[in-house]
Amino acid sequence: MLNGVLSTADLLAATSYESVGALRRSLDKQGVPYFLGRDGPWTTIELVNSAKLKDANSDNERYSPEML
Structure with a gap:
């Protein structure tokens, strides 16, 4: 990760997904905005945190670079 990207x-x-297709479906389902690059989707920590993630554990959990 470079500067939050x-x-x-x-x-x-x-995510432990093995294919880019499965990763894109998951990002779409979770409402995470992303961009398509040469290798597949990329996003930022800020965009992940802005998404309404469907997480059974916590409605207010925010992700930080240290979690990766």
Whole structure:
């Protein structure tokens, strides 16, 4: 991760998805805005935090770069 940017590799590692297609479906389902790069989707920590993530554990949990 570079300056809060989450690359496709970062997102795949964080989510344990093995394919870019599955990762994109998950980002879409969770409402996480992303951009398409050469290798697949990329986003930022700020965009992840702005999404209305469907998380059973906490409605107010925010993610930080240290969590990756």
